[in-house]
Amino acid sequence: MKQIDSEPLYRDGRYYDNQHRNFKSDIPFYLDQARKYSDPILELACGTGRLTIPIAKEGYNITGLDISEGMLDKAKENARKKKLLIKWIRDDVRTFKINKKFKLIIFPFNSIAHLHDLESIDSCFAAVKKHLKDDGRFIIDMFNPNFKRLIRNPKKRFPVDKYTDPDSKATVVITESNTYDAAEQINYITWHYKIGKKEFSYELNMRIFFPQELDSLLIHNGFIIENKFGGFDCSKFNSKSEKQILICKLK
Numbered sequence: 001m002k003q004i005d006s007e008p009l010y011r012d013g014r015y016y017d018n019q020h021r022n023f024k025s026d027i028p029f030y031l032d033q034a035r036k037y038s039d040p041i042l043e044l045a046c047g048t049g050r051l052t053i054p055i056a057k058e059g060y061n062i063t064g065l066d067i068s069e070g071m072l073d074k075a076k077e078n079a080r081k082k083k084l085l086i087k088w089i090r091d092d093v094r095t096f097k098i099n100k101k102f103k104l105i106i107f108p109f110n111s112i113a114h115l116h117d118l119e120s121i122d123s124c125f126a127a128v129k130k131h132l133k134d135d136g137r138f139i140i141d142m143f144n145p146n147f148k149r150l151i152r153n154p155k156k157r158f159p160v161d162k163y164t165d166p167d168s169k170a171t172v173v174i175t176e177s178n179t180y181d182a183a184e185q186i187n188y189i190t191w192h193y194k195i196g197k198k199e200f201s202y203e204l205n206m207r208i209f210f211p212q213e214l215d216s217l218l219i220h221n222g223f224i225i226e227n228k229f230g231g232f233d234c235s236k237f238n239s240k241s242e243k244q245i246l247i248c249k250l251k
Ligand SMILES: C[S@@+](CC[C@H](N)C(=O)[O-])C[C@H]1O[C@@H](n2cnc3c(N)ncnc32)[C@H](O)[C@@H]1O
Pocket: 004, 006, 010, 044, 045, 046, 047, 048, 049, 050, 051, 065, 066, 067, 068, 071, 091, 092, 093, 094, 108, 109, 110, 111, 114
């Protein structure tokens, strides 16, 4: 299995939270899924609890699992502030072992893109199958690849975000450049940060999943795709859809 290379980017959960402060559009969708399929719920690659915490706040029993200590530290702090009891597990989505089965396992916000090779994907799906109840559901959300973004000029930088850091009050400007390797299907992205006078960069390399391929990977790993949505409004997936949201159950 290839090594996970996103660790430096996710070392400090504070950056992640500040950057995603306004991203909430997937929360109502996941609350609906929790209502529909009930708990216990496992969130794979839960990060700082951006989704885990609103789900727990509605009274669901949810466990968050992530490989990054920095993201989990921030998740624990965020949950403590809201007085929520959530079980956090530091583990790898490809090899985790929990002595429990779940009604719902979610793998949200393009996190599957961190699995760069077939062995990692197969191993993750095998672990999911071991932890899913017979009548449980597994939900993945991943963007639908946009060719224009993949073939951009690698020498150019494109805007990602600009905001005021809540602690230092410095302006944070994030831009990105990328090179797509069509054989590996990996988009090698660099995020360039400028915070006041400080400049640094992180790799955010993403495995690209084409729609028929993602379906095939799930089917060949023993899942039935019950539904495929193109957005959090549960619209049917089509060629213009921005998202691939797959609701799967065991074969
Ligand atoms: C885009 S963030 C998503 C966080 C959260 N689910 C959300 O929706 O805000 C991706 C997360 O994947 C985690 N991650 C990457 N590779 C992983 C692996 N092999 N096992 C567990 N977590 C992993 C990172 O540490 C990071 O927290």
